[in-house]
Amino acid sequence: MATIQTLHILNKSPDHPRAARCLEMVSEDDGLLLTGGGVLFLATGHLSGPGKVFALSPDIDARGLGEFKGSNAELVDFARMVELSLEANRVISW
Amino acid sequence: MSTLIMIDQAPYGAWTGREALDMAFSLAAFDQPASLFFTGAGVNWLRQNQEAGGIGQKSVEKNLSAAPIFGIEAILADRAACETYGLDENSLIEGVTLVDADAALLNDYDHTAFAG
Numbered sequence: 001m002a003t004i005q006t007l008h009i010l011n012k013s014p015d016h017p018r019a020a021r022c023l024e025m026v027s028e029d030d031g032l033l034l035t036g037g038g039v040l041f042l043a044t045g046h047l048s049g050p051g052k053v054f055a056l057s058p059d060i061d062a063r064g065l066g067e068f069k070g071s072n073a074e075l076v077d078f079a080r081m082v083e084l085s086l087e088a089n090r091v092i093s094w
Numbered sequence: 095m096s097t098l099i100m101i102d103q104a105p106y107g108a109w110t111g112r113e114a115l116d117m118a119f120s121l122a123a124f125d126q127p128a129s130l131f132f133t134g135a136g137v138n139w140l141r142q143n144q145e146a147g148g149i150g151q152k153s154v155e156k157n158l159s160a161a162p163i164f165g166i167e168a169i170l171a172d173r174a175a176c177e178t179y180g181l182d183e184n185s186l187i188e189g190v191t192l193v194d195a196d197a198a199l200l201n202d203y204d205h206t207a208f209a210g
Contacts, residue, residue, distance in 0.1 A: 013104035013135040014178075037104035040138055043180040058148030062106055064141040064155070068180070 004052070005029040007088035013037030014044050022094040026051040033084060034073065035059055042068040056081055096127040096167075098203040103210055104135040105154045106146065110210030111139065115157055117207075122165040129203070130161065133172035133195050136209075137179055140171055140186050155187055162189065170199075 008026055010033065012019040019038070026032050030051040034041055039059045041047050055073040060066065069075060076084065085091050099118040101111050121128040132139055144153040161169055172195040176182065193199055200206055 011107065013107070013138075015102075015104070015135040037107045037135065040104055040135060040179060043138070044178055045180070059106075062144060062146040062149045062151065062153070063104075063138055064144040064185075066143065067185075 004031040004088040007031045007033055007084055007091045008094060009033045009035060009091060010038040010094045011036030012094060013040050014046060018094055023049055031088060039063060039065060042071050042073060095204040097121055098129050098131055098206040100131045100206060101136040101139060101209045102134040105139045106151060114209030118166060119164040127167055129168040129170060130166060131170040133175050137171050137175045137181055140190050141181060142185055142187055
């Protein structure tokens with residue numbers, strides 16, 4: 001897999017103003033990692049921007065969002081989340 | 095005096111929602127009429143099959159199931175917000191009434207307070 005330029009870690013729900021700001025900043029070579037309330041984006045379906053999308057599986061399960069696991073996000077566990085943050089050239093925690 | 099507690103924040107990210115729930119349950123336990131209203135990202139409290147063990151928490155779905163025992167009068171959910179978050183009758187927990195969030199709704203309560 002190509003190196004991730006910037007990994008955007010978004011733990012804010014779609015209602016949070018910072019979530020919109022984050023999505024505006026994601027570029028083609030970036031990764032977007034949804035954690036916490038950020039995984040609710042899988043339910044709203046408002047994720048059409050560039051960049052590869054990852055979502056933290058335990059946070060999806062906590063919110064009962066299992067039916068949305070088939071959407072376009074790659075599911076990751078805590079260990080993979082750490083790997084991603086190390087692989088990326090830089091990380092922005094929103 | 096009837097009280098409406100509004101929860102407009104997603105579950106698990108902060109403790110304010112659970113604190114608001116405790117407040118509502120306390121009111122009800124002391125025979126003060128209290129209802130809960132979920133709007134915005136707050137409607138995600140009401141989804142079935144929450145398994146929060148993986149993030150070291152208890153599911154808020156279990157918390158909410160105690161509402162009738164404490165005597166909470168109604169659990170209301172903003173219909174439009176439910177649509178936004180892909181929630182319908184099949185995915186909502188039992189005992190939730192869908193309503194339109196407008197001024198008329200708030201007129202029914204003497205006191206309305208937000209969580210957080």
